Amino acid sequence: MIAGLSSELKKKIAEVVARYPKKEAAILPVLHLIQRETGAIGADEERWVAGLLEIRPIKVREVVTFYTMYHQKPVGRFHIQVCSNLPCSLMGGEKVIDHLQRRLGIKIGETTPDQRFTLSEVECLGACEQAPCMMINFDYYGDLTPEKIDGLLKGLD
Amino acid sequence: MACSKAWTRHVDEKILTEHFGLANLYEIEAYLERGGYRAVTKALQEMTPDGIMDEVKKAGLRGRGGAGFPAGMKWSFVPKTSDKPKYLCVNADEGEPGTFKDRYILTHNPHLLIEGIIIASFSVGIHAAYVYIRGEYEAVAQRLEQALAQAAQKGYLGKSILETGFDLDVFVHRGAGAYICGEETALLESLEGKRGHPRLKPPFPATVGLFQCPTVINNVETLANIPAIIQKGAPWFLDKGLAKDGGTRIFGVSGPVVRPGIYELPVGTSLREIIYTHAGGLKPGKKLKAVIPGGMSAPILKADEIDIKMDFDSLAGVGSMLGSAAVIVIDEATPILDVLKKVAKFYAHESCGQCTPCRIGTSWIHKIIKRMSAGHGEKGDVDELVRLASNIKGKTLCPMGDAASLPVLSLAQKFKNELESCLKDGSG
């Protein structure tokens, strides 16, 4: 909940806002910071950010819905984003996606019932030399094989 | 981010990746030991802003982000006197599929980019720069932030740099997942806190850019070349490449080759050499079918078209483009329909939606290809793809319309027979 933002975060937000000649320009970084703490950008967060940056809430909604990295609903504790673009698929990316779906028992776009995993398909992650690759939260993993994926999933607490 | 595996190989003399082997090059101490920040010192203490601009012009440095616009000329379009502040935006969005070179520069050699930023800003009269970095590169952004803090601490950023009276602040700005924000005017909108909707040009960013102020937008690799131009001079840089296209390029090779990775080689190195000598050729048992030579937006080349120099003009001459120099290798076992499907899905997903031909055209193309892929392709579908793609080309607000249509056209035309054999009537 937005009311509970830590004072440390609020300080960081103020620092970020000061980097721009117009407050509104800080919206992307501010949303990143908030989402990190709250897990998603819901209606409360939108209103709070609008107030902070002195813009209408609809402006925040426009941004949240345009950019794929903002979540309107929380994702699982481990957000797996697997690349489905050309270089990855040339190296067996489709098999990686199939394996992940089977292992987690969910389809692309779904979250496991225990809220542990969300699986998303994404466009090129900028790591095509390690194709096929994926991200788990903010960490990159490349040269994936079914065995490597099993090992990675096992290692998550 | 995992960059530990040695994907870089050292061949010949390097400009950007020279000391990549050094594990801690991103620390300012290690960078200084290798002669770092001498270019900044020379530029600020011994050169004039105009002198720097001239040197960059003479060096024949063309933009590494995709369009290949001469960097020195771009800087010279910014009005010399302006009652508004001027800005530099560094394009580190790196979203073009197949491209990962800027990540290497930012991860291994962030101070080289910072030097380039300082010199460019000094030359154009800029006091604030923003590095727009794709949202997924969080670890990379942190490394850059650390490098910036170190540079400021040593007096290379902030107030009166090297006591010359020149001030510069550099900020890192993370994107949030939208390919279109790599397009320069979409990047400006995004930096201003809006959706990434490209702007109509003119006015060009050089006069009306970020916050309506004069703005230079340059790619990471473009700016990272500046220190060497200042240190070693324009003739030296030009000599590394071709007559109008100086220096080296960081070619990124992906797909089923023996050694995928980045290779810094002279502008004009042949595509065959890049694939077979540097990347080690195709993996055992695989045969070359086609190559996308400059990121996904570049029209495809067939296996017998790879004896070509990799520079802007040579590739334009055969109807393709060098773009971001991302070489995507495709093997015989891959059906062209699968390639087409990925291309179509990408552009349908990433169209910002402002222009009808791009918004509707890309999803229509994707729909037809999905149908073909499911085995329900109909006679005339390939011609329909060509018709649709031709109707996007040249009819949109930003160059993404062309980027979406050109690869489809090249695939449909060069592999017409293979694609038609996937159609109901074609398969007999």
Ligand SMILES: Cc1cc2nc3c(=O)[nH]c(=O)nc-3n(C[C@H](O)[C@H](O)[C@H](O)COP(=O)(O)O)c2cc1C
């Ligand atoms: C759809 C689209 C996406 C682009 N993405 C990038 C990108 O990710 N990185 C980049 O540097 N340039 C990208 N560009 C090119 C920029 O618009 C611009 O030309 C470039 O940043 C200018 O810098 P340069 O002259 O140093 O190359 C893109 C262009 C288009 C049309």
Ligand code: SF4
């Ligand atoms: S061409 Fe496509 S991406 Fe560019 S402005 Fe138009 S709709 Fe948006």
Ligand code: FES
């Ligand atoms: S295609 Fe998967 S990271 Fe580039």
